[in-house]
Amino acid sequence: SQQGEEDPQALSIQEGENATMNCSYKTSINNLQWYRQNSGRGLVHLILIRSNEREKHSGRLRVTLDTSKKSSSLLITASRAADTASYFCATDANQGAQKLVFGQGTRLTINP
């Protein structure tokens, strides 16, 4: 079963705009990770945020984590056509166990 839900399920924006995706989960976590998947192929790791962190940046990506609400958000700024992909959040409940529990994903389309 899935850990949680991602919102929205699909998002379509114009190139240059910012994209925000949300993830909710159900149980306590050690860390939360975001992945990108192009055309149903392998997953690319984007960013990891630990349960004691509230915000993390990597290039055009900004991730926030609110453990009291069991939710996270991924912001992609200044979107590009190459950002078109599915984005998944995944939680890891036990430190280092790496039994990732994924959400159902957000399908992001960047229109040129």
Add this chain to the structure above:
Amino acid sequence: DAGVTQSPTHLIKTRGQQVTLRCSPKSGHDTVSWYQQALGQGPQFIFQYYEEEERQRGNFPDRFSGHQFPNYSSELNVNALLLGDSALYLCASSSHRVQQYFGPGTRLTVT
């Protein structure tokens, strides 16, 4: 440095048959995890292998089994295939409990 590789890329099987999927981890990695991703869904954890033993297992029936070899490569075996086993099977490798790296996946179609 080669990343995680999986074979074959695509596979078509008939209900009731058995299938074996293969995964070679990234160089230096000793832990391999397998995930099943149905169309339109997020990946679901099947099991994880470390030191040639199954360390963790998800909610999958015994028809799903695996193996890890001394060179850390791994196989996923599925017996008595069902239509519902059609999915993308992803392998991920890691070492010392740091970030997992995913392979490109094997697309299994059961007819």
